[in-house]
Amino acid sequence: MWKWLHPYAKTERAYQLCLTLQPWFWVGALVCLSIGTVWGLAFAPQDYQQGDSFRIIYIHVPSAILSMGTYVAMAIAALVGMVWQWRTAYMSMIAMAPIGAVMTFIALFTGAAWGKPMWGAWWVWDARLTSELILLFLYMGVIALYGAFEDKQQAGKAAGVMALVGVVNIPIIHYSVEWWNTLHQGATISKFDNPSIAPEMLWPLLINLLGFAFFIGAVTTARLRNEIVLRELHRPWVQALATEKVSKQTSGSPNVNLKEGS
Amino acid sequence: MQFESFADFLNMGGYAFYVWLSFGVTFLAMGIIAIQSLSKHRALLKQVVVEKERKARIKKARQQQQDNT
Numbered sequence: 001m002w003k004w005l006h007p008y009a010k011t012e013r014a015y016q017l018c019l020t021l022q023p024w025f026w027v028g029a030l031v032c033l034s035i036g037t038v039w040g041l042a043f044a045p046q047d048y049q050q051g052d053s054f055r056i057i058y059i060h061v062p063s064a065i066l067s068m069g070t071y072v073a074m075a076i077a078a079l080v081g082m083v084w085q086w087r088t089a090y091m092s093m094i095a096m097a098p099i100g101a102v103m104t105f106i107a108l109f110t111g112a113a114w115g116k117p118m119w120g121a122w123w124v125w126d127a128r129l130t131s132e133l134i135l136l137f138l139y140m141g142v143i144a145l146y147g148a149f150e151d152k153q154q155a156g157k158a159a160g161v162m163a164l165v166g167v168v169n170i171p172i173i174h175y176s177v178e179w180w181n182t183l184h185q186g187a188t189i190s191k192f193d194n195p196s197i198a199p200e201m202l203w204p205l206l207i208n209l210l211g212f213a214f215f216i217g218a219v220t221t222a223r224l225r226n227e228i229v230l231r232e233l234h235r236p237w238v239q240a241l242a243t244e245k246v247s248k249q250t251s252g253s254p255n256v257n258l259k260e261g262s
Numbered sequence: 263m264q265f266e267s268f269a270d271f272l273n274m275g276g277y278a279f280y281v282w283l284s285f286g287v288t289f290l291a292m293g294i295i296a297i298q299s300l301s302k303h304r305a306l307l308k309q310v311v312v313e314k315e316r317k318a319r320i321k322k323a324r325q326q327q328q329d330n331t
Contacts, residue, residue, distance in 0.1 A: 052276070
């Protein structure tokens with residue numbers, strides 16, 4: 001397995017991998033999200049207590065689950081970077097942070113828009129909500145810390161330590177509804193043996209969960225590609241690739257860039 | 263279909279504002295990060311080419327200067 005995995009530590013191989021995976025991720029995200037969202041919004045039955053407002057679940061729960069999942073993936077990348085000194089591991093860590101922050105934001109925002117009609121308040125300082133807000137700050141901290149260093153290997157180490165320390169927040173978020181007496185409702189689908197949701201409501205939720213996962217994969221690979229190009233600016237393979245891509249875009253006038261940035 | 267009509271669908275059982283606000287903001291946020299991530303790549307590659315051509319020009323100018331002296 002190590003022999004198979006090791007070439008991807010090289011940036012060029014990692015770039016190629018991103019390139020091949022990306023279209024599949026985008027297509028998967030588009031297909032799953034459209035099916036799941038339309039099914040959830042129009043065809044899933046009404047909740048007997050919450051009426052149609054429960055339909056927010058179809059974006060709230062996937063984004064909340066995956067905000068935590070992305071964080072764990074980011075922390076694993078940080079750990080790999082620290083143990084094996086892979087530069088690509090730190091690059092993928094920082095590629096995941098922004099989309100993780102967006103997922104956390106979506107979970108918080110849709111939670112607020114769901115809480116207003118159901119609880120009568122946009123925000124309460126409840127254990128679940130507060131720990132999820134801390135997760136958003138952790139993501140922002142990782143991004144800010146990474147941006148604060150000129151030397152990106154140092155930046156990766158510092159941000160990686162922060163990402164690893166922040167992992168303690170993940171079980172706190174997950175168990176917050178059990179440990180504390182909160183306003184937030186308990187788990188719905190993680191009890192797989194006996195899920196407390198009707199199957200016709202559950203299916204679109206699972207499809208949307210998959211769609212969000214594809215979307216995160218797509219954005220992560222896109223951002224990892226950017227990070228690789230940015231860090232390997234002077235490598236011959238990046239220069240060759242850039243020349244080829246740019247001349248394809250501006251075919252007919254290859255010297256169009258000559259006047260810029262002299 | 264759970265709803266009687268399209269207007270009924272838009273009304274979302276009286277929760278229209280909250281439901282559509284959630285879905286709107288979600289897909290807006292996802293769209294922004296997707297477009298930003300993709301367009302950055304193009305800008306970066308362009309920057310690489312500009313930088314490369316600039317270096318080549320500097321090298322050429324230096325060469326000429328050396329030839330003149």
